[in-house]
Each structure stands twice: as structure tokens, then as C-alpha cells.
Amino acid sequence: MSYVIKQQGESRSFPPGDAFLAGAAARADIVVHLGTPVAADSSKKAVLVELDSEYLADHVADDDAAHANVVGFARFRNGTDAPSPLVELVRMRVTSAAAVASAKAMFESAGFTVVVCDDQAGRILDRLIRPKYNAALRFLDEGLATAADMDTTCKLGLGYPDGPIERVIRGGLGHHCDVTETLFRSYGTPAYAPPRMALAAKRRGEI
Amino acid sequence: MSAAIKTVGVCGAGGTMGAGIAIVAARAGFDVICYDTADAALVKAVDQSRAFFGKSVERGKMSAAERDAVMARLKHSTDIGALAACDLVIEAVFEELSVKRKLLGALDAVCPEHTIFGSNTSTLSITEIAAGCKRPDRVVGMHFCLPAQLMKLVEMSPGLLTSDTVFKAAWDWTVQCGQKPVKTQDKPGFILNALLVPFNNDAIRAIEAGVADAASIDTAIKTGLGYKMGPLELIDLIGLDTQIRLSEAFYPVTLDPRAACPPLLRRMVAAGLLGRKSGRGFYDYAGNTMFGA
Numbered sequence: 001m002s003y004v005i006k007q008q009g010e011s012r013s014f015p016p017g018d019a020f021l022a023g024a025a026a027r028a029d030i031v032v033h034l035g036t037p038v039a040a041d042s043s044k045k046a047v048l049v050e051l052d053s054e055y056l057a058d059h060v061a062d063d064d065a066a067h068a069n070v071v072g073f074a075r076f077r078n079g080t081d082a083p084s085p086l087v088e089l090v091r092m093r094v095t096s097a098a099a100v101a102s103a104k105a106m107f108e109s110a111g112f113t114v115v116v117c118d119d120q121a122g123r124i125l126d127r128l129i130r131p132k133y134n135a136a137l138r139f140l141d142e143g144l145a146t147a148a149d150m151d152t153t154c155k156l157g158l159g160y161p162d163g164p165i166e167r168v169i170r171g172g173l174g175h176h177c178d179v180t181e182t183l184f185r186s187y188g189t190p191a192y193a194p195p196r197m198a199l200a201a202k203r204r205g206e207i
Numbered sequence: 208m209s210a211a212i213k214t215v216g217v218c219g220a221g222g223t224m225g226a227g228i229a230i231v232a233a234r235a236g237f238d239v240i241c242y243d244t245a246d247a248a249l250v251k252a253v254d255q256s257r258a259f260f261g262k263s264v265e266r267g268k269m270s271a272a273e274r275d276a277v278m279a280r281l282k283h284s285t286d287i288g289a290l291a292a293c294d295l296v297i298e299a300v301f302e303e304l305s306v307k308r309k310l311l312g313a314l315d316a317v318c319p320e321h322t323i324f325g326s327n328t329s330t331l332s333i334t335e336i337a338a339g340c341k342r343p344d345r346v347v348g349m350h351f352c353l354p355a356q357l358m359k360l361v362e363m364s365p366g367l368l369t370s371d372t373v374f375k376a377a378w379d380w381t382v383q384c385g386q387k388p389v390k391t392q393d394k395p396g397f398i399l400n401a402l403l404v405p406f407n408n409d410a411i412r413a414i415e416a417g418v419a420d421a422a423s424i425d426t427a428i429k430t431g432l433g434y435k436m437g438p439l440e441l442i443d444l445i446g447l448d449t450q451i452r453l454s455e456a457f458y459p460v461t462l463d464p465r466a467a468c469p470p471l472l473r474r475m476v477a478a479g480l481l482g483r484k485s486g487r488g489f490y491d492y493a494g495n496t497m498f499g500a
């Protein structure tokens with residue numbers, strides 16, 4: 001399925017050299033905005049907007065039927081790790097099922113695994129994993145176990161490919177701080193409050 | 208083999224975990240006394256051990272002679288007195304503080320002074336269990352994973368009064384058994400369940416909040432993080448009723464809102480949707496479709 005790309009600056013989902021960038025057409029029914037302002041265009045099957053930690057509703061009003069074909073997306077990436085094959089598609093109240101279906105088909109034909117979620121803070125993955133990383137970092141501070149033992153427990157006991165501490169550190173504690181700060185502002189629950197290690201890393205200027 | 212530990216007792220050896228722990232110990236060359244109050248459960252466990260080691264022979268992991276030798280090291284009894292010669296006794300009986308305390312009290316009377324008591328509890332405090340006997344310095348948390356005969360991890364935790372020497376002896380024993388011990392503290396859920404139970408509840412809450420459906424959440428977790436199973440598939444496997452029990456064990460102690468049982472989980476259990484064992488949980492195992500679809 002063909003798509004055009006409108007890009008300004010570097011995309012978190014598709015870093016320079018990513019095959020998805022090379023696969024873009026000159027004209028198509030699907031427009032993918034990577035950092036460019038979103039303009040309503042009802043002639044398109046779908047207008048896709050790359051998201052970071054913001055809401056899709058930060059870009060377009062989510063109660064205006066003129067935006068029924070606007071779909072948000074983010075390719076999941078653990079901080080500075082290479083992007084994963086997962087694309088989270090974000091729908092709003094006014095988003096049409098047809099626009100979501102077009103966006104899904106386009107990303108799937110480009111080789112991604114696609115899930116659909118509502119326009120809520122953290123989408124699926126950050127919403128679920130950030131509180132877990134926060135708990136693991138707090139446990140480390142409290143002396144529950146060493147980082148290595150916590151990671152080993154998750155790998156051997158749950159079959160994870162890596163443990164929570166090694167993963168959150170690899171992705172960048174500064175990045176974790178940024179994500180949790182945004183989530184905490186939205187949800188207000190202690191589970192999302194940036195933990196000591198992440199705050200300190202951020203204040204030291206680490207990514 | 209450890210100079211100190213030669214004979215190992217397993218209490219609740221007719222149960223899921225006890226039978227697996229007995230296999231681990233016998234496979235490592237220890238004499239094992241399998242004790243359970245339920246005779247029928249012990250008989251079943253013997254059959255399961257024989258079948259397990261039979262498969263090991265088929266797969267070329269041990270010879271028939273080794274299988275016979277390992278089976279001969281496994282003795283079974285419904286008499287607690289049979290544990291009198293044990294150097295280490297690991298309990299894997301019902302997850303109730305009063306049951307475990309009473310058992311340790313009874314073991315106190317049966318076992319010699321040097322015997323170490325290990326507890327496989329998942330949710331209870333090692334210190335509180337140890338208070339049931341007169342040797343709290345010789346009680347150690349030894350949390351094996353299901354299925355114990357295949358999973359290498361053992362979360363080891365000292366209680367408040369556990370002596371360093373005893374902890375080290377129990378630790379060394381798990382290493383001798385080919386297990387991988389990790390050290391943690393006597394806190395609710397140790398490491399694994401302390402991270403997993405709230406995470407699983409969060410996944411249920413994401414459904415409640417309308418973020419996405421179960422299949423999308425599981426797919427996101429598996430594809431994005433490389434986990435073998437999504438949280439909702441895992442809850443279906445362990446049982447939704449078990450997830451409630453774990454939440455109810457942790458929340459009153461930790462007051463962590465993430466550990467509190469999500470209302471959707473209670474509604475599903477009330478409706479008989481227990482997961483794989485009832486044929487339907489977050490997924491329907493008749494057609495393998497998703498709950499609510």
C-alpha cells in the first residue's frame with residue numbers, strides 16, 4: 001500500500017536509513033506526518049500523525065468530524081534502543097473505522113505488527129511498563145535485591161529476554177524520567193512518579 | 208555433595224510444587240523423604256516422578272540405571288516421623304500461615320537441632336512462618352518456580368532471625384542441585400511476584416479503562432518487549448482466581464494501589480471466567496477468541 005511522507009526533523013519511529021522512509025511514494029491516499037503540522041484533508045483515506053509522548057488530541061481537536069481520518073501512531077522504542085517492529089495506532093472518538101483499517105493495512109504491508117489503542121497517556125506500552133520499571137528502580141534503592149538478581153529473576157522466572165533494570169538503563173534513565181513525568185502529569189498516581197535514579201540521571205544531563 | 212546436607216525432606220510432596228522440588232533434590236543425588244498428609248496425592252506424585260524420569264531416559268538425559276537409582280532415592284510417607292533423619296526440610300504445603308506455622312512446630316519436635324527448614328511460600332512472610340518453630344534462625348525462604356523440576360530460579364530470602372551460616376548452607380544446596388538462586392528480602396512477593404502481580408493488574412485496568420482489548424495489549428507486550436506471553440494470556444494460564452488471591456495477599460500488606468484487585472477481575476471470576484481451566488478468561492479457549500469480542 002502506498003503512502004507519502006511529510007517530514008520535518010528526525011523521526012523516532014523511522015530513523016535515517018529506515019526502509020519505511022525509502023518505501024514512500026510521490027502521491028498516495030495515505031499521508032504520514034513525521035514532525036510536520038497536520039492539515040485536515042478529507043480526500044485522503046488516512047492522515048497519520050507520528051506521536052511521541054503527547055496525545056493525538058494535541059495535534060487536532062478530537063471532537064471534530066473533519067478529523068475522522070486522522071490516526072496517530074508511534075513505533076515502540078525503548079529510549080535509544082533501535083525501534084521495535086510494533087506500531088501502536090491511536091484513535092480518537094471521531095476516528096473512523098475505515099481510516100484505522102487503512103492505516104493498519106499500510107503498516108502491516110510495510111512489515112510491522114500493528115495494535116490499536118485509544119488516545120490515552122502512554123498508549124499501551126509506556127502505560128504498562130513504566131510503573132514496572134519504577135517499581136524495579138525503587139526496589140533497587142530499597143535493597144530488595146541487586147540489579148543483576150532482579151534481572152536474572154525476570155529472565156529465568158518469566159522468560160523475558162532482558163530484565164527491567166538492564167532495559168530501563170539501556171533505554172536511558174533520562175528518557176525514562178521524561179516519559180514518567182508526562183505520564184505522572186496525566187494520571188497523577190504515585191506509580192508513574194519519576195523515581196530517584198531517573199530524576200538524578202536527568203538532572204545530571206543524561207539522556 | 209554438601210557435607211552437611213545429605214537427606215532432604217519435602218512436605219506437601221504430593222502437591223504441584225512439592226513433587227517438583229522432590230525431583231530436583233533426588234536428581235541431584237540427595238536422599239529424599241516425600242511427606243504429605245494426603246496418601247492419594249503421594250501415590251500420584253510417585254507416578255508423575257516415574258513418568259518424568261522416564262522421559263529423561265527417552266531423551267537421552269539419563270540411563271535406565273540412573274532412573275532406577277534416582278527413583279530409589281525417593282521415599283514416600285504420610286508419617287511426619289519419617290523426616291527425623293533430614294538435614295534440610297522444604298515445606299510446600301497449602302499457602303496458609305497457620306498451616307505452615309503448625310507444620311514447622313511439628314517438625315521442631317521430629318527433626319534434629321541442625322535441620323534447616325526451607326519454605327516455598329509465594330506470598331507469606333518467612334519471619335512470620337519461622338515464628339511457628341523454636342529455631343527461627345534455621346528457617347530460610349526458598350521460592351521455587353512452577354514447574355520446579357524445569358525452572359532453575361530459586362528466590363532465597365532470610366527471615367529477620369535467619370543466621371548467615373544457615374542461609375549460606377541452603378544457598379549452596381540449591382547450587383548443588385543445579386538451580387540458580389537469587390538473594391532477596393523477606394518482603395511480599397520477593398522479586399518475581401512483587402513485579403508481576405501489579406503489572407498483571409495494570410494490564411486488566413488498561414482494559415477497564417478502554418485503552419485497548421486483551422489481544423492488542425498482549426500483542427503489544429510480546430512484539431514491543433519480546434516477552435513470550437502477554438500479561439492477559441499469562442493470567443488466563445495461572446487462573447484469574449489465583450490472580451485475585453495474589454492481589455489479596457499483597458495489597459493489605461503493601462497498600463500499593465497497583466496490587467489491589469481490579470473490579471473487572473472480580474466480575475470475571477464471579478461469572479466463572481477463570482481462564483484456561485474453565486475454558487474462558489480473557490480469551491475463549493473453545494474458539495480462542497478474545498473476551499468481549
Ligand SMILES: NC(=O)c1ccc[n+]([C@@H]2O[C@H](COP(=O)([O-])OP(=O)(O)OC[C@H]3O[C@@H](n4cnc5c(N)ncnc54)[C@H](O)[C@@H]3O)[C@@H](O)[C@H]2O)c1
Pocket residue numbers: 218219220221222223224225242243244245248298299300301302306310327328329330350351352353
Ligand atoms: N503453584 C505455584 O505456581 C507455586 C509456585 C511457587 C510457590 N508456590 C507455593 O508452594 C506451596 C504449595 O503450592 P502448590 O501449588 O504446590 O499447592 P498444592 O495444593 O498443589 O499442594 C499442597 C500439598 O500440601 C499437602 N499438605 C497440606 N497441608 C499439609 C501438611 N500440614 N503437611 C503435609 N502436607 C500437607 C497437600 O495434601 C497437597 O498435596 C505454597 O506455599 C505456594 O504458595 C506455588
